[in-house]
Amino acid sequence: MTENDTPRPYGTPRTPRVTVRGEARIEADPDIARILVTVSARGTDRRTALDDLTRRNTQALELIKSYGEAIDTLETGTLSISPELTRHGRGERVRAYHGSVQLNVALTDFTALGELTTRLADQELTRVEGPWWALRPDSPVHAAARRQAVREAVQRAREYAEALDTELGALLELADTGTSAGRPGRAGFASRSVAYSSAGTELAADAEPVDLEPVRQTVHAQVEASFTIDPPTLR
Structure with missing residues (x-):
């Protein structure tokens, strides 16, 4: 490779280069x-705590x-059984045993969400947290945002070329510099977190389902693109 064949990152007077950024936000x-x-x-x-935990976990899973x-995924998270020691007296004496198990649930039917949340909260010693709203990773909204970002980059580059009274040439490089989903101005999952728990207190047998309004998601896409432009005549 000769010196003349070495790539020039900033273009040349004969082949000027313009680099722009394209962005898109879709709700x-x-x-x-x-x-x-x-x-x-x-x-x-220990056995009583474990038996009670197993029974309640089975009831929650069956429900x-x-x-x-309506259930997209159901996964068992952390399981723990731990002793509670007495605070007074000599030696280590176990006062009680505490057990817990976490279930991660994802739903696609939001009509069923409020009812399921209420019924789970009505179970013995059961805590419900959430919901956390999200788009699927393969949601077409992500692709739509990327396409819109690319179109904006091309349009912006064309406007620069027109300002110089010339035209775009070839696309040299296109880089995806970031895609995220969440509430407006915030990446990650948008959430409206509410906790419900039952500690042995009976809820009404005909408790109304909790009314949960979905939070709209904002998908943000960003690209950088480099183009050549025809040499302009500068005056």
Whole structure:
């Protein structure tokens, strides 16, 4: 490779180069709502706490699975069984055992979300947190935002060329500099987090489903593009 063949990153007088940024923001309704369910148990001996935890966990799983296709994913998270020691006296004495298990649930049917949340909160020693709203990673909204960002980059480059009374030449480089989803001005999951728990207190048998309004998601896409332009006549 000769010196004349070495790539020139900033263009030349004969082949000027223009680099621009294209951005897009699109708002869309979420595809998924996620909730975190924590089932707990407490007993004076390890076996009682474990048996109660197993029973309540099974009840929660059966209730969630009964919603069929409304459930997108159901995963078991952290499981823990720990002793509570007495604070006074000599030696280590176990006062009680505490157990908990977490269930991560994602729903696609938001009509069922409020009802399921209420019914889970009605279970013994059960805590429900969420929902956290999100778009699927393969949502077409992401692709639409990327296409819009590219079109904006081309339009911006064309406007610069027109300002110099010339035209765009070839595309040299196109780089994706970031795509994110969340509430306006915030990356990641948009959330409206509410916690519900039951600690042995009975809720009304005919408790109304909680009314949960989805939070619209904002997808942000950004690209950088470099083009050659025909040499302008500068005056």
